[in-house]
Amino acid sequence: MGTANLYQEVILDHNKKPRNWGKLSNPTHQAEGFNPLCGDRINLMLEVSHESIVDIAVEGDSCAICKASASMMSATVKGKTVGLAECLVAEFREMVVGDKKKGVSNKLGRLKVFQGIRELPSRVKCAVLPWHTLFAAVNSQNNVTTEGSDDPTS
Amino acid sequence: MNKLAHRKEVDKEGLNLGEIRKDFPILETVVKGNPLVYLDNAASSQMPIQVINRISDYHLSEHSNIHRAVHYLSEKATAEYENSREIVKNFLNIESSKEVIFTRGTTNGINLVCQSYGSKFLKEGDEILISYLEHHANIVPWQLLSEKIGTKLKVIPMTDDGDIDFEAFKKLITKNTKFLSLTHISNALGTVLPIKEMVEYAHEYDIPVLVDGAQSVPHAEVDVRDIDCDFYVFSGHKMCGPSGIGVLYGKSKFLEKMDPYEGGGDMILSVSFEKTVYNKVPYKFEAGTPPIAQAIGLGSAVEYLQEIGMDKINQHEKNLLRYATDELNKIPGVRIIGTAENKAGVISFVIDGVHPHDIGTLLNDDGIAIRTGHHCAQPIMDKYKIPATARASFYLYNTMSEIDKLINGIYSIKKLFGA
Numbered sequence: 001m002g003t004a005n006l007y008q009e010v011i012l013d014h015n016k017k018p019r020n021w022g023k024l025s026n027p028t029h030q031a032e033g034f035n036p037l038c039g040d041r042i043n044l045m046l047e048v049s050h051e052s053i054v055d056i057a058v059e060g061d062s063c064a065i066c067k068a069s070a071s072m073m074s075a076t077v078k079g080k081t082v083g084l085a086e087c088l089v090a091e092f093r094e095m096v097v098g099d100k101k102k103g104v105s106n107k108l109g110r111l112k113v114f115q116g117i118r119e120l121p122s123r124v125k126c127a128v129l130p131w132h133t134l135f136a137a138v139n140s141q142n143n144v145t146t147e148g149s150d151d152p153t154s
Numbered sequence: 155m156n157k158l159a160h161r162k163e164v165d166k167e168g169l170n171l172g173e174i175r176k177d178f179p180i181l182e183t184v185v186k187g188n189p190l191v192y193l194d195n196a197a198s199s200q201m202p203i204q205v206i207n208r209i210s211d212y213h214l215s216e217h218s219n220i221h222r223a224v225h226y227l228s229e230k231a232t233a234e235y236e237n238s239r240e241i242v243k244n245f246l247n248i249e250s251s252k253e254v255i256f257t258r259g260t261t262n263g264i265n266l267v268c269q270s271y272g273s274k275f276l277k278e279g280d281e282i283l284i285s286y287l288e289h290h291a292n293i294v295p296w297q298l299l300s301e302k303i304g305t306k307l308k309v310i311p312m313t314d315d316g317d318i319d320f321e322a323f324k325k326l327i328t329k330n331t332k333f334l335s336l337t338h339i340s341n342a343l344g345t346v347l348p349i350k351e352m353v354e355y356a357h358e359y360d361i362p363v364l365v366d367g368a369q370s371v372p373h374a375e376v377d378v379r380d381i382d383c384d385f386y387v388f389s390g391h392k393m394c395g396p397s398g399i400g401v402l403y404g405k406s407k408f409l410e411k412m413d414p415y416e417g418g419g420d421m422i423l424s425v426s427f428e429k430t431v432y433n434k435v436p437y438k439f440e441a442g443t444p445p446i447a448q449a450i451g452l453g454s455a456v457e458y459l460q461e462i463g464m465d466k467i468n469q470h471e472k473n474l475l476r477y478a479t480d481e482l483n484k485i486p487g488v489r490i491i492g493t494a495e496n497k498a499g500v501i502s503f504v505i506d507g508v509h510p511h512d513i514g515t516l517l518n519d520d521g522i523a524i525r526t527g528h529h530c531a532q533p534i535m536d537k538y539k540i541p542a543t544a545r546a547s548f549y550l551y552n553t554m555s556e557i558d559k560l561i562n563g564i565y566s567i568k569k570l571f572g573a
């Protein structure tokens with residue numbers, strides 16, 4: 001899929017009307033993700049109860065790819081168990097930076113639009129940042145960046 | 155929104171653009187089906203075939219080590235390497251070729267002065283003055299030095315337009331100010347600093363001045379003796395030359411008393427385990443085998459630019475800048491960041507509702523290469539409270555119709571985003 005197509009699919013909808021955007025009043029988990037290379041910054045809050053993500057909110061200041069990725073992620077993991085969310089984190093990561101030959105997990109559903117990001121190496125981190133932040137939040141880590149020892153793409 | 159597409163070509167700046175563009179084979183690159191529009195010259199410029207051939211000839215028939223052997227190739231390579239030093243000397247109106255030190259680039263030159271001058275002559279409590287407009291290369295080395303020896307870094311503020319605040323500069327000078335390190339032209343905003351006036355003012359207080367010329371030497375005539383700065387640094391890869399080479403100019407009176415930067419071969423006269431005698435300048439600062447092909451390539455790049463004429467290149471870029479500025483200002487929701495009166499061919503801009511990285515990725519679909527990000531000048535981004543900008547930067551081979559393509563590209567992005 002070409003870049004413009006990728007944009008058309010994800011931006012028109014999620015960039016303008018991001019889902020679950022804002023804050024939670026009683027989050028049980030929270031993390032801030034930062035990509036120092038491009039300045040993308042997102043703040044993620046979760047309400048976890050009985051091992052399930054009962055509510056999620058994201059806000060931040062980022063490029064369209066990151067924002068759309070965050071929006072779609074939030075819609076996908078809401079209501080799912082923490083275990084399944086962690087599994088999706090791994091699969092999303094695998095899709096955008098893993099071995100191309102392996103194919104893409106069907107569990108990812110609509111998130112498969114981000115497959116094309118592989119062809120834009122400089123933008124991979126924009127798409128991964130929300131997932132990286134989700135992983136940090138459920139593992140009670142409050143700050144993550146896409147660089148250095150935290151780098152989710154290496 | 156294709157109203158610009160049929161505009162007539164008006165590239166009549168005294169430069170023969172048709173001929174110049176033929177000198178740069180890379181400009182024929184096709185990106186995603188579109189001809190490359192290269193507008194990232196402030197990061198790195200392209201090399202003309204004359205320079206590429208010169209480097210290739212060196213590898214084909216002159217390659218050897220320098221200053222060492224008595225055989226034919228070594229003497230040839232040494233002569234060509236030293237000839238490049240002469241070329242650079244004449245280009246910047248430097249008094250003596252002893253004052254021309256080959257480095258790996260601007261960053262390396264600044265670090266050299268930091269170490270060899272700073273560590274030796276600055277002490278705890280001394281103040282080093284830089285400006286808000288610096289590239290990280292002219293911030294971080296001074297921070298590292300300050301951590302080590304206890305000097306204090308002070309920053310000259312900038313105005314909202316992106317100009318240096320000259321009055322604030324005067325007030326920041328105290329009896330403890332012992333060094334001033336300034337960029338000549340901001341790579342992020344294009345601001346041209348009143349460098350000569352600043353050097354003159356600093357010299358009234360006997361403060362040595364380093365000027366970062368990474369963005370000026372490629373684009374304008376520079377006369378270091380007229381500026382009267384004490385150090386001047388720049389990089390080859392932004393001026394039609396190869397990467398891996400740069401120059402540090404320093405006044406002899408400073409270079410002579412500074413410590414060597416690195417130790418090794420070539421920078422010594424004699425070595426024993428008890429005592430080593432250093433070589434004279436500039437060799438004292440060129441330890442080990444230098445980037446010989448790159449130095450020769452840089453000399454060739456200077457000759458190429460001189461043949462075309464720095465004044466013509468500068469005028470051409472001014473025309474491009476004026477045109478691009480006018481056209482960008484006509485687009486609703488586009489804001490130019492950095493509107494100083496005196497600007498070089500660099501335009502940073504943002505589009506309401508569109509992140510600069512998305513601008514860069516989408517323009518690339520049209521074959522247009524710009525830079526997006528903080529341009530290694532994060533303090534400037536913080537000042538404007540933006541995470542990044544999109545930046546187009548021009549050089550001698552860019553045309554008005556390339557700017558039209560940029561403008562059309564921006565209209566398409568706005569449409570896609572509904573911005």
Ligand SMILES: Cc1ncc(COP(=O)(O)O)c(C=O)c1O
Nearest residue numbers: 259260261289291341366368389
């Ligand atoms: C103003 C300025 N200073 C310093 C540098 C660093 O140059 P280099 O990376 O060639 O050492 C640059 C280049 O990005 C620059 O634009």
